[in-house]
Amino acid sequence: MRRFEVTVLLLAVAVTIAAPFTRRDTERCTLDGVDVQADFRVRIIDERGTDLAFCGVRCAGRWIERSKTRPHEIHVTDVTNGEELLASEATFVHDIQGWTESVPDFIRVFADESEATRHASTFGGELLRGADVPLSFSLSGEAPTHP
Amino acid sequence: MILNALSGAAAFVAVVRALLGVALVCTGVWVVMSRRRAPRDRDRLDRRYHLLFVLAVTGFGIAIAAWPLFYLVLQSYVPEWPGAMCIQGVISIGQGSLGPARHLPGLVALLEFTKPLLVFVAGTWLVLHLAGRRRDATRAALPALLLFGCVSLVDGVAETTYLVTPKREYIAETCCGATAPTAGPTSRAMMIGMAPGSKHLHTEMFFLVGILAIAGASAALHSLRRNGHAGRWLTPAVATAVGSIPIGLVFLKTTAAPAFSGLPFHECVYCLFGSAPESLIGIGLFALGVFALGWAASIFWLMPADDGNRALTERLLRTARIGYAGALLMVTVRFVMP
Numbered sequence: 026m027r028r029f030e031v032t033v034l035l036l037a038v039a040v041t042i043a044a045p046f047t048r049r050d051t052e053r054c055t056l057d058g059v060d061v062q063a064d065f066r067v068r069i070i071d072e073r074g075t076d077l078a079f080c081g082v083r084c085a086g087r088w089i090e091r092s093k094t095r096p097h098e099i100h101v102t103d104v105t106n107g108e109e110l111l112a113s114e115a116t117f118v119h120d121i122q123g124w125t126e127s128v129p130d131f132i133r134v135f136a137d138e139s140e141a142t143r144h145a146s147t148f149g150g151e152l153l154r155g156a157d158v159p160l161s162f163s164l165s166g167e168a169p170t171h172p
Numbered sequence: 173m174i175l176n177a178l179s180g181a182a183a184f185v186a187v188v189r190a191l192l193g194v195a196l197v198c199t200g201v202w203v204v205m206s207r208r209r210a211p212r213d214r215d216r217l218d219r220r221y222h223l224l225f226v227l228a229v230t231g232f233g234i235a236i237a238a239w240p241l242f243y244l245v246l247q248s249y250v251p252e253w254p255g256a257m258c259i260q261g262v263i264s265i266g267q268g269s270l271g272p273a274r275h276l277p278g279l280v281a282l283l284e285f286t287k288p289l290l291v292f293v294a295g296t297w298l299v300l301h302l303a304g305r306r307r308d309a310t311r312a313a314l315p316a317l318l319l320f321g322c323v324s325l326v327d328g329v330a331e332t333t334y335l336v337t338p339k340r341e342y343i344a345e346t347c348c349g350a351t352a353p354t355a356g357p358t359s360r361a362m363m364i365g366m367a368p369g370s371k372h373l374h375t376e377m378f379f380l381v382g383i384l385a386i387a388g389a390s391a392a393l394h395s396l397r398r399n400g401h402a403g404r405w406l407t408p409a410v411a412t413a414v415g416s417i418p419i420g421l422v423f424l425k426t427t428a429a430p431a432f433s434g435l436p437f438h439e440c441v442y443c444l445f446g447s448a449p450e451s452l453i454g455i456g457l458f459a460l461g462v463f464a465l466g467w468a469a470s471i472f473w474l475m476p477a478d479d480g481n482r483a484l485t486e487r488l489l490r491t492a493r494i495g496y497a498g499a500l501l502m503v504t505v506r507f508v509m510p
Binding site: 030033037038040041045055056057058059088091092 | 257433434435437438440443446447448449450453454457490493494497498501502505506509
């Protein structure tokens with residue numbers, strides 16, 4: 026094999042090995058790789074105790090649906106103050122506001138139900154109740170539903 | 173129409189490409205007619221061949237530049253559309269629309285086909301031109317040149333239409349809308365594409381066609397050096413290269429994209445380019461392997477066998493071998509890396 030061919034192949038190997046070390050270390054959604062925004066972050070602790078981050082409630086729901094695993098814990102983020110809470114204690118609003126790069130989900134999470142109601146009436150949208158409540162199947166043991 | 177710097181540049185290049193396509197076809201037909209009417213008027217014919225050559229070289233450069241430019245334009249549209257997180261979201265603009273936007277997904281699909289085809293046809297013209305330069309170069313490559321003009325025209329018109337079509341009535345799917353339809357374990361095995369089922373088969377098929385193409389190119393090269401012709405091995409090698417295109421695309425989407433981006437349920441090639449840009453080099457090497465085998469075959473089938481053509485065919489076969497070997501090596505290294 027000629028020197029040129031060997032050089033090309035070695036360069037290909039070198040780029041493949043070096044490339045992962047040059048990537049920026051930001052938190053990415055486990056489902057689609059989008060950067061996770063702090064106010065919309067969902068954290069799932071799976072059966073093996075692995076901590077998985079998601080960019081929003083929809084992605085977390087889809088991941089559970091596709092992986093067919095039963096999460097150990099699901100934490101969502103209150104959009105008003107950025108504090109984490111259990112999904113079972115949260116109130117979800119399906120917002121009609123836009124979905125942009127910085128707002129990666131239609132679903133907003135609130136710790137306080139009155140705050141959620143106020144948001145829905147002010148900005149438009151509806152409170153999700155009953156079977157529409159996302160991420161609730163892990164605690165109830167019901168079949169996975171999708172928001 | 174979304175107007176930004178990239179879409180403006182792409183629209184300009186697309187119009188130039190379409191006009192060059194028309195010019196290539198018209199000048200090619202003009203040359204053919206002149207050759208029939210006044211075959212002994214060498215000066216006039218030479219001047220027209222030179223004009224054709226200049227047009228074709230310009231078109232070749234533009235064809236190569238237009239391929240990445242198209243994807244840069246699509247990437248620049250991502251922030252403009254709510255719900256679109258990557259190019260996959262932009263491509264789905266117009267799905268379910270009743271207005272003119274309903275043609276947008278079809279236009280993108282056409283452009284994704286014509287871009288590599290244009291580079292391949294332009295390259296075919298160039299290698300035929302180089303192979304026949306000791307004779308009447310442009311005449312020998314004239315059919316390839318006419319085809320190049322036609323593809324350039326179709327590509328330029330399709331891209332211009334895509335760029336100026338109003339992009340409304342977009343229905344957001346989810347994120348980039350490319351999550352895998354099937355469920356499976358979130359295991360390391362799946363992340364590297366070694367999970368049981370179809371992904372395993374795609375990986376095996378990819379490596380099989382890659383190795384077969386390398387073996388075919390090597391055998392053709394060996395035969396060319398020893399016997400002066402590569403026909404017996406070149407045909408199966410080219411057939412393998414053609415077969416490797418769909419297999420490579422399926423492998424890229426279903427196995428390489430989820431594995432190399434570290435997202436087992438996300439089958440999006442465009443997100444792979446963002447999360448692992450080095451994959452573009454691997455794809456480029458693979459495309460080079462396919463194209464080089466095709467170019468070598470076009471010299472072998474369309475040009476007379478002489479020492480100059482044999483040397484060029486040899487070079488192309490070696491390039492094809494490097495292309496496939498480089499792509500396979502990059503995939504292998506990525507699979508075994510922690």
